[in-house]
Amino acid sequence: MSIQGQIVISLISLLLLIYVVAMTVRQRLSETWCLLWAAVLIAGVVLVDSPWLLARATALVGAIYPASALTMVALFLLLVLAIHASSEATVHSRQIVALARELALLQHAVEQRVAPPTDTGAKDPQPPAATQT
Amino acid sequence: MAEAGVVANTASALMCRVAVVLPAFNEEESLGATLDELLVCLGTVDGMPVQYEVVVVDDGSTDHTRDLARRRGLSVLSHPCNLGYGASVATGLRYAACRSAHAAVLMDADGQHDPGAIPRLLRPVLAGEADVAIGSRYLAGGGYRSSLSRRAGSALFAGLLSLVARRRVRDTTSGFQCIGREVILELADSYPTDYPDAQVILQLLLSGRRVAEVPASVRPRRAGRSMHSWLSAFRYPPRMVLSLLVVLLRFGLSRLSARKPTGDRGGVR
Numbered sequence: 001m002s003i004q005g006q007i008v009i010s011l012i013s014l015l016l017l018i019y020v021v022a023m024t025v026r027q028r029l030s031e032t033w034c035l036l037w038a039a040v041l042i043a044g045v046v047l048v049d050s051p052w053l054l055a056r057a058t059a060l061v062g063a064i065y066p067a068s069a070l071t072m073v074a075l076f077l078l079l080v081l082a083i084h085a086s087s088e089a090t091v092h093s094r095q096i097v098a099l100a101r102e103l104a105l106l107q108h109a110v111e112q113r114v115a116p117p118t119d120t121g122a123k124d125p126q127p128p129a130a131t132q133t
Numbered sequence: 134m135a136e137a138g139v140v141a142n143t144a145s146a147l148m149c150r151v152a153v154v155l156p157a158f159n160e161e162e163s164l165g166a167t168l169d170e171l172l173v174c175l176g177t178v179d180g181m182p183v184q185y186e187v188v189v190v191d192d193g194s195t196d197h198t199r200d201l202a203r204r205r206g207l208s209v210l211s212h213p214c215n216l217g218y219g220a221s222v223a224t225g226l227r228y229a230a231c232r233s234a235h236a237a238v239l240m241d242a243d244g245q246h247d248p249g250a251i252p253r254l255l256r257p258v259l260a261g262e263a264d265v266a267i268g269s270r271y272l273a274g275g276g277y278r279s280s281l282s283r284r285a286g287s288a289l290f291a292g293l294l295s296l297v298a299r300r301r302v303r304d305t306t307s308g309f310q311c312i313g314r315e316v317i318l319e320l321a322d323s324y325p326t327d328y329p330d331a332q333v334i335l336q337l338l339l340s341g342r343r344v345a346e347v348p349a350s351v352r353p354r355r356a357g358r359s360m361h362s363w364l365s366a367f368r369y370p371p372r373m374v375l376s377l378l379v380v381l382l383r384f385g386l387s388r389l390s391a392r393k394p395t396g397d398r399g400g401v402r
Contacts, residue, residue, distance in 0.1 A: 094326075097216050097220050097326060100212050100213050100214065100216055100220070101212070101216070101220060101223060101224045101227065103212075103213055104190070104210040104211050104212050104213070104224055105210060105224065105227060105228060105231070107210075107211060108208060108209065108210050108211075108228075
């Protein structure tokens with residue numbers, strides 16, 4: 001890769017790293033994700049700035065061109081992260097549903113204590129003829 | 134199921150408590166008439182006294198569904214946002230479990246299900262003959278007529294499920310069901326939120342629960358729109374098949390991890 005390309009990629013990676021750290025400081029990204037993305041960005045810069053390492057990585061994944069190797073690795077990394085994010089979203093979705101259900105039950109319990117309805121909807125089984133089958 | 138059997142045999146001493154759960158989302162136009170009809174129909178089962186509690190699960194409605202049910206003095210459980218049919222049923226079952234109900238009847242709030250069939254649904258469960266009773270549209274006496282595509286879809290799922298469970302089930306997508314106490318406790322925290330119908334039935338059959346089918350008529354909904362849009366025709370089949378496969382896989386894995394025979398399977402009478 002040309003020196004110009006190395007500089008551009010390094011600068012973009014640096015800006016992204018600053019952005020990730022800023023997001024973490026503002027509590028919009030957890031420390032775990034910050035560490036992960038920082039590692040990915042630093043690894044990318046090291047790979048791009050070390051021609052020998054890039055050549056070894058290209059040979060390792062069986063690609064002919066270093067650019068193809070980088071694209072392939074990046075694609076698989078993004079796929080793995082997307083699958084992981086889907087899993088986390090599913091877990092969070094389930095947790096939200098569970099919380100909302102608990103909230104509904106608790107709200108009902110509180111309403112019963114504060115202002116119990118005159119008729120709870122429970123049917124007295126025997127006296128009214130209308131309830132017999 | 135021993136408990137339900139005891140309840141049935143000592144009816145005079147111990148009254149059966151039944152929760153009638155109606156999941157409702159924006160059903161203000163039909164809920165009133167449904168409740169009117171329901172409250173008149175609730176009665177004894179084979180002379181056994183039954184204490185009913187009608188529970189409306191308001192699934193984040195934006196209309197007056199909640200107020201309408203509250204004004205009638207019924208128990209209303211309100212989700213803060215729309216969580217879907219499965220979550221509503223799960224909330225209702227959880228409530229039934231908290232109230233120590235012996236059985237829970239699930240029915241639609243749009244008036245499609247005939248509440249007159251509730252005692253028929255309750256009978257096998259309270260008598261200890263079944264863990265779950267399904268109000269089947271396709272049994273003789275059900276009298277259900279739907280579109281060809283819907284009938285074909287239902288037949289496909291029923292065939293698939295019957296093949297997998299090795300038991301004949303005619304109606305796998307009926308929302309009109311009666312669930313016994315043990316199954317209430319089992320499902321209260323694990324009821325699936327996506328496409329639950331056939332998944333739950335397969336799960337119950339594989340775990341040895343007894344599932345009975347009872348004829349139940351289904352009518353056109355009184356008002357409002359169905360939760361199944363035309364898009365569902367494309368989304369429903371693959372997701373349903375996938376959910377059945379997931380249940381099978383989960384069951385297989387649990388058997389592998391348990392490494393012991395599961396005993397005799399239940400079935401549909």
